[in-house]
Amino acid sequence: MSQYEKTTTQPVLNVIKKSIADVDKTIPYRLVGSYEYGKSLEAFTRLLAISKAEELPIYDKILNDRPEFTYFNGAHTALPNRPNLRQADPFQREQFYDSFQREGMAWMMALARVELGATMSMYGNSKAPFHAISTSDYDIEAYVQVLADDAVAHMKSLAQESGFDKVTKRGRPIDTWTLAYLRRLKLIRDMLASLQAIGNAEVKVRIAPYDKQLARYEKRLMKEVYAQTRPQYQVDSVTETKKGRDVNYRVSQSAIEDCETSVESKSGGSGGSPRGRLKSNNAVTLN
Amino acid sequence: MSSSYLASSSFDAVRRFRRFCCLAALISFGLLISDLCFGQQHSANQEKSDSSKPKASQQQGESKKTDAVKKKKTGFYSPLRRKKQNKLPVENPKEDPRVFLDPKGERPDVPMDLKKLDDLPIELMQKEEPRGVIPPEMKKAPKNAAANVGDKPVENGKRLDPNVAPVLLADSPEAKAAFNELPRSARTHLENVVFPALQSGDYGGFVAGMEALVSKQKPETVESIDQYCLQIGLGTLQRHLADTFARSVEMGMSVDRKMSPAFVEYLASGVVDAVNRELEELADHPMMQNPLALPDDWRDSEQLFWEVHVWKNRFNNLGQIIQMANLIQQPLLDRATRSNDQEAVNRMQQRIFQFLDVKMQFKELREREAELRIRELAKAEEVLRLRPDFESELNAAFVLEMHGGALKQFFTENPPEKNQRVRLSDPGVLTECAELLASGRKHGKDVIEKAILLRTGAHWWLRGRYGVASMACGLLKPPAAMKNPALMFGLFMPKDRPQAIGFIDSETGTESTGYARRHYYTWAVERRDVGRERGSRGFGEAETTTKVTGTDATHFW
Numbered sequence: 001m002s003q004y005e006k007t008t009t010q011p012v013l014n015v016i017k018k019s020i021a022d023v024d025k026t027i028p029y030r031l032v033g034s035y036e037y038g039k040s041l042e043a044f045t046r047l048l049a050i051s052k053a054e055e056l057p058i059y060d061k062i063l064n065d066r067p068e069f070t071y072f073n074g075a076h077t078a079l080p081n082r083p084n085l086r087q088a089d090p091f092q093r094e095q096f097y098d099s100f101q102r103e104g105m106a107w108m109m110a111l112a113r114v115e116l117g118a119t120m121s122m123y124g125n126s127k128a129p130f131h132a133i134s135t136s137d138y139d140i141e142a143y144v145q146v147l148a149d150d151a152v153a154h155m156k157s158l159a160q161e162s163g164f165d166k167v168t169k170r171g172r173p174i175d176t177w178t179l180a181y182l183r184r185l186k187l188i189r190d191m192l193a194s195l196q197a198i199g200n201a202e203v204k205v206r207i208a209p210y211d212k213q214l215a216r217y218e219k220r221l222m223k224e225v226y227a228q229t230r231p232q233y234q235v236d237s238v239t240e241t242k243k244g245r246d247v248n249y250r251v252s253q254s255a256i257e258d259c260e261t262s263v264e265s266k267s268g269g270s271g272g273s274p275r276g277r278l279k280s281n282n283a284v285t286l287n
Numbered sequence: 288m289s290s291s292y293l294a295s296s297s298f299d300a301v302r303r304f305r306r307f308c309c310l311a312a313l314i315s316f317g318l319l320i321s322d323l324c325f326g327q328q329h330s331a332n333q334e335k336s337d338s339s340k341p342k343a344s345q346q347q348g349e350s351k352k353t354d355a356v357k358k359k360k361t362g363f364y365s366p367l368r369r370k371k372q373n374k375l376p377v378e379n380p381k382e383d384p385r386v387f388l389d390p391k392g393e394r395p396d397v398p399m400d401l402k403k404l405d406d407l408p409i410e411l412m413q414k415e416e417p418r419g420v421i422p423p424e425m426k427k428a429p430k431n432a433a434a435n436v437g438d439k440p441v442e443n444g445k446r447l448d449p450n451v452a453p454v455l456l457a458d459s460p461e462a463k464a465a466f467n468e469l470p471r472s473a474r475t476h477l478e479n480v481v482f483p484a485l486q487s488g489d490y491g492g493f494v495a496g497m498e499a500l501v502s503k504q505k506p507e508t509v510e511s512i513d514q515y516c517l518q519i520g521l522g523t524l525q526r527h528l529a530d531t532f533a534r535s536v537e538m539g540m541s542v543d544r545k546m547s548p549a550f551v552e553y554l555a556s557g558v559v560d561a562v563n564r565e566l567e568e569l570a571d572h573p574m575m576q577n578p579l580a581l582p583d584d585w586r587d588s589e590q591l592f593w594e595v596h597v598w599k600n601r602f603n604n605l606g607q608i609i610q611m612a613n614l615i616q617q618p619l620l621d622r623a624t625r626s627n628d629q630e631a632v633n634r635m636q637q638r639i640f641q642f643l644d645v646k647m648q649f650k651e652l653r654e655r656e657a658e659l660r661i662r663e664l665a666k667a668e669e670v671l672r673l674r675p676d677f678e679s680e681l682n683a684a685f686v687l688e689m690h691g692g693a694l695k696q697f698f699t700e701n702p703p704e705k706n707q708r709v710r711l712s713d714p715g716v717l718t719e720c721a722e723l724l725a726s727g728r729k730h731g732k733d734v735i736e737k738a739i740l741l742r743t744g745a746h747w748w749l750r751g752r753y754g755v756a757s758m759a760c761g762l763l764k765p766p767a768a769m770k771n772p773a774l775m776f777g778l779f780m781p782k783d784r785p786q787a788i789g790f791i792d793s794e795t796g797t798e799s800t801g802y803a804r805r806h807y808y809t810w811a812v813e814r815r816d817v818g819r820e821r822g823s824r825g826f827g828e829a830e831t832t833t834k835v836t837g838t839d840a841t842h843f844w
Binding site: 026 | 302586677678681682736737740741743744745746747748749750751752753754755756758761762763764765766768769775778784785786787804805806807809810811812813
């Protein structure tokens with residue numbers, strides 16, 4: 001799958017300390033969106049605190065005048081149930097697609113919260129990242145909608161991608177792709193957990209099938225990971241039963257951290273080009 | 288969309304079945320090979336293999352040569368490499384169930400009917416070619432392809448529209464004749480090095496190729512090559528070289544100053560032309576017209592100030608480019624001075640003087656902007672004093688604070704006595720601005736904080752949504768951002784007002800689920816790369832961040 005596969009054929013037991021371990025821990029702060037969405041939420045939250053209820057629609061009106069503050073949401077959860085538009089005229093189709101446009105301050109805050117929560121889920125230590133970012137009554141509904149749609153989108157994409165099949169091939173050595181998919185499954189798991197906690201009945205019904213599907217994906221991936229790293233793995237909440245050990249295949253933060261230490265360090269592995277040295281002023285020079 | 292996972296209980300069985308099929312295929316292939324080797328078809332294959340041997344060796348030789356040229360170190364380094372394209376099947380719109388056909392069975396003209404989608408596609412950040420991605424039109428055309436300069440005309444010297452994809456080595460008789468008139472070494476070099484590097488967006492390879500070309504060929508030949516490129520609609524290579532140089536400087540790439548004199552001359556003249564083009568474009572902007580008019584609608588004035596902001600950034604970049612060009616030219620100038628080559632000295636000095644025009648134009652732009660800000664400040668103070676409605680007050684409050692702060696900074700750097708424009712050189716202008724600001728703040732003290740918070744939140748949201756950093760295909764800021772606030776804040780932003788990806792693929796009119804979130808891609812931030820996705824099966828494979836259709840390139844928003 002990657003040009004680095006040839007360099008990761010060493011047994012996983014030969015753990016190589018990542019030379020960029022310190023850099024990797026800064027990823028959640030360096031991801032574009034973490035700082036920005038955080039500042040945005042800070043301003044909007046303060047604005048909500050000092051504003052009157054009748055002023056909120058005015059804010060929406062100002063923001064809605066600008067198309068750059070509009071985004072789309074809801075298609076992944078709605079498309080299977082869409083009306084038959086084959087016979088529809090262009091106006092009806094336009095109406096249908098326009099119904100997925102989202103605008104207004106509540107939706108902007110919702111998107112910012114979901115993106116921040118996703119960063120914390122994938123790269124942070126929070127056990128409930130999507131709960132850690134508190135919401136208000138103003139945007140809770142939008143937040144649930146965005147979260148549900150994004151979780152479903154991830155699940156649908158996983159079903160279509162060839163990458164997951166490649167990663168779960170028997171005997172494939174652990175590399176950054178394994179780590180990436182572990183991260184992704186954890187993200188989806190955190191999303192679904194949050195939806196179960198704060199979503200309404202309709203949302204819970206909609207995401208129920210994906211819960212089992214995700215469990216199957218987790219088991220597929222973790223089986224391969226355990227097969228290569230079992231002596232070193234601290235399995236999260238292994239249940240001793242009368243028949244034997246019942247291994248929990250849930251992807252946890254500790255599993256991801258263990259996997260991180262097993263992956264061989266590569267130059268530029270935290271992102272960016274595989275060649276070249278990055279200087280502090282972000283200038284790239286030829287090796 | 289249908290899921291395609293297999294139940295875990297049968298997964299192993301499927302694996303074993305796959306292995307069996309592979310083994311069977313391998314055995315069959317082996318039997319076929321042995322049959323061919325020792326069977327009656329041996330003589331026919333022998334003829335074929337004999338005839339193909341020279342070609343194979345020739346191709347091998349050429350590929351070795353190309354590889355050798357590519358490995359040559361260059362003055363620029365491009366982090367973007369050509370990647371294997373995702374081979375997704377191109378869906379036939381007529382058979383695609385997601386294309387909504389009308390009852391007559393004809394494909395409706397969907398993009399034309401959906402008026403709200405007229406603003407699609409999203410434009411590139413700086414209206415430049417997709418980086419590291421090859422649109423299909425830019426791939427090398429077969430020899431029998433007719434010359435095609437794209438839908439939009441390319442005028443002499445003007446920047447090539449990235450959506451126009453000329454066909455290189457066009458088959459028109461005139462172009463062919465012009466190409467054949469070039470020396471053989473030049474033709475080979477163009478075909479094997481320069482054009483492929485230009486097509487693939489390989490900055491370093493293109494610059495190295497051009498340096499070799501310009502250094503080894505006569506100036507008349509280089510001129511002929513540029514004329515040929517103009518003829519086929521590509522634009523001169525000198526212009527492309529200047530654009531590549533500019534882009535490299537903007538991205539903070541270091542420059543190898545050990546360039547041949549001929550190449551430095553060629554590059555410097557190209558940079559001068561690029562600078563002149565920028566100045567001509569600015570001269571056409573409404574901001575530079577006389578008399579200076581303030582739009583009536585606050586939305587129009589907001590757009591105008593946004594464009595000025597973009598222009599100021601362009602000028603900043605231009606300043607860096609000019610500085611770098613002067614540095615490159617300096618050794619040549621010193622050498623010409625020592626050898627008393629007055630003609631060369633005059634030529635290079637004239638370039639430096641032309642570069643000074645940029646400073647003057649920039650100052651003119653800033654003064655005009657300041658003058659408009661003063662007028663906006665007065666309007667905002669009036670609205671806050673009269674208090675018509677909350678929405679107007681909010682807008683006026685933000686405008687008051689924004690322009691007040693900007694004018695304070697302007698007059699700190701440019702006191703009235705240093706300004707050219709009459710309005711700004713008036714000694715009383717500072718007092719006037721201060722009084723307007725104080726009056727506005729007094730009347731609007733209860734809305735100013737709200738206005739600032741609203742705009743601040745929206746501004747940061749915009750940066751979070753559309754900002755592009757320098758690592759991991761724009762997803763990640765450099766490690767130094769942890770210690771450097773400027774790097775933590777700095778992002779590439781779209782030049783024009785961006786819009787979210789819609790649901791209709793503007794090219795095919797098919798339904799697309801292409802709207803994106805950052806977390807769709809950041810889960811694999813170490814493996815991010817620029818790829819090409821066509822079709823609308825989903826929001827892309829794990830490797831791709833930038834989606835390119837036939838006419839536009841969009842990032843992950």
